[in-house]
Amino acid sequence: MKQILVIAGIMATLGAPVTARGYAPDNDLSTARIQNGVQVTGGTSLDARAVWCAASDFAFNQLGASGSQNLFVSEPRSTGSDGYSRVSFTLDPAGLVPADFLFTGSSLGRPGAMLTINHALSFCAELPVR
Numbered sequence: 001m002k003q004i005l006v007i008a009g010i011m012a013t014l015g016a017p018v019t020a021r022g023y024a025p026d027n028d029l030s031t032a033r034i035q036n037g038v039q040v041t042g043g044t045s046l047d048a049r050a051v052w053c054a055a056s057d058f059a060f061n062q063l064g065a066s067g068s069q070n071l072f073v074s075e076p077r078s079t080g081s082d083g084y085s086r087v088s089f090t091l092d093p094a095g096l097v098p099a100d101f102l103f104t105g106s107s108l109g110r111p112g113a114m115l116t117i118n119h120a121l122s123f124c125a126e127l128p129v130r
Contacts, residue, residue, distance in 0.1 A: 031058040037074060037090035038063070048104040049123040055089040056120030065091055067118040072096055077108040 029042035031054050038058040040051045052071075059065040074096065075088035087108050090096075096112040104123075107113040 029054045031055065031062075033058075033062065034088055036092045037071075037088060039075075039086055039088045041084050041086045043084065048106075048108050050127055051087055051108060052104065052115060052120040053124040053127060055087070056115070056117045057124065059089070059091060060117050060121065063091065065117050067116065067121070069117050070098070070114045071117055071120055072098060073108060073111055073113040076111055 029040050029050060032039050032041070038055050040054045040058075042051070056065075056071055059069075059071055060067065065071070069091060070093070072090050072093050073087060074090040075086075077085055077087045079085050093112070093114070098114050099110060099112045101107045101110065101113050107115075
């Protein structure tokens, strides 16, 4: 609890994104670069906040996205023959209809669902520390 308050204080004070380094998203999610974005892969019970955290951390640290930039679901959650779920994200909304959403759980199934990198990174503070 104390760590979450410290992180929240730093975010509020600096206004800069806090990266997900040191956090362990559920199901040991993995990230991979794809054209114009990132694919997040993990167990079939992907927690939406952990997925957004992993995708935004990758976009910020590996793709050089700014905290104010939008991240969009480009290919909704699907389960491969290996039993792992995948969700793809992009920084380029071309061909998508950008859409806000109310519940993070449903967002992974909607192409065009979007959050800013900063907003998605804020989910990282809710995850267990590795």
